[in-house]
Amino acid sequence: AAVTKALKRVVKTVLSIEQSEGQGARVRRSIGTYNLRNLDPFLMLDEFKVGGRAGFPDHPHRGFETVTYMLDGTFEHEDFEGHRGKIGPGDLQWMTAGKGIVHAEMPLGSTVATGLQLWVNLPSSAKMMPPRYQELPKEQVPDAKSDDGKVTVKVIAGSSYGVEAKVHTVTPIYYLDISMQPNATFDQEIPAGYTAFAYTLAGNAAFGSQPSEPHCTLVFSKEGDHIQATTAEGSARFVIIAGEPIGERIVQHGPFVMNTELEIRQAIMDYQLGRNGFEKAPVWESEIGK
Numbered sequence: 001a002a003v004t005k006a007l008k009r010v011v012k013t014v015l016s017i018e019q020s021e022g023q024g025a026r027v028r029r030s031i032g033t034y035n036l037r038n039l040d041p042f043l044m045l046d047e048f049k050v051g052g053r054a055g056f057p058d059h060p061h062r063g064f065e066t067v068t069y070m071l072d073g074t075f076e077h078e079d080f081e082g083h084r085g086k087i088g089p090g091d092l093q094w095m096t097a098g099k100g101i102v103h104a105e106m107p108l109g110s111t112v113a114t115g116l117q118l119w120v121n122l123p124s125s126a127k128m129m130p131p132r133y134q135e136l137p138k139e140q141v142p143d144a145k146s147d148d149g150k151v152t153v154k155v156i157a158g159s160s161y162g163v164e165a166k167v168h169t170v171t172p173i174y175y176l177d178i179s180m181q182p183n184a185t186f187d188q189e190i191p192a193g194y195t196a197f198a199y200t201l202a203g204n205a206a207f208g209s210q211p212s213e214p215h216c217t218l219v220f221s222k223e224g225d226h227i228q229a230t231t232a233e234g235s236a237r238f239v240i241i242a243g244e245p246i247g248e249r250i251v252q253h254g255p256f257v258m259n260t261e262l263e264i265r266q267a268i269m270d271y272q273l274g275r276n277g278f279e280k281a282p283v284w285e286s287e288i289g290k
């Protein structure tokens, strides 16, 4: 018999307002605010806006991944192993911090840079893995389209309309950047049981019967196996982020995310004393964060 697809329903909507973060940076925090916790495996989603001398100077990470997706402007990044790079509009940096990274993330020159940074938790088995980068210029973030051509999807992770992302994820993750023309319908399979949400960037797409406005997080039910969005007379842009829950205990202390308080104390000591993956932390200073 034909398997009827069940729509995931919207269970919560939250509007994000700007707050200060880093050094002079402004972010609209979606996941990670009081109303949007416990969305395992996702720890934080920031829509950031950074100009001039502002940015995110030297700081550490352990136990999770940071996914930086540029919307406009150009960011420079530099880490304590001397790894440096630039990411511009549409470019993606999927950084698996694992055992430990210390880096700075700053706008190039005095441009205003905007984008999204998503923090994805790692399973305990991978939290102390060697750090790794997957840096994809926009040309390597594949485009998918609906049959009528009214919906374009940049497939950052997972798959959409039969197009697979290039990025490898430790646990199953979907990360889709969807642009819809007026009078369009977007339809996406997301397995039942997955955590799933939309974060709106522009326009007023409706998710099922739920209307939306920009800078809104719409959390979907775990029940159901696909998401649908429609546009009326206006166009719309939003991301869909979904993933299989890891189901382990989360103990977070800022940019350290582990499973026990002891592991957090060890992360803080390793970072301060330069041990266990943070050897260069005590002596390193970035060029770009000065």
Ligand SMILES: Nc1ccc(F)c(C(=O)c2c[nH]c3ncc(Cl)cc23)c1F
Pocket (backbone or CB within 6 Å): 021, 022, 023, 027, 046, 048, 056, 059, 060, 068, 105, 116, 117, 254, 255
């Ligand atoms: N206070 C604090 C503590 C630890 C951090 F890792 C950060 C941090 O680096 C960021 C937090 N939101 C972000 N959005 C985009 C980018 Cl590129 C970086 C960040 C930070 F700001």
Ligand SMILES: [Fe+3]
Pocket (backbone or CB within 6 Å): 056, 059, 061, 066, 103, 105
């Ligand atoms: Fe960082």
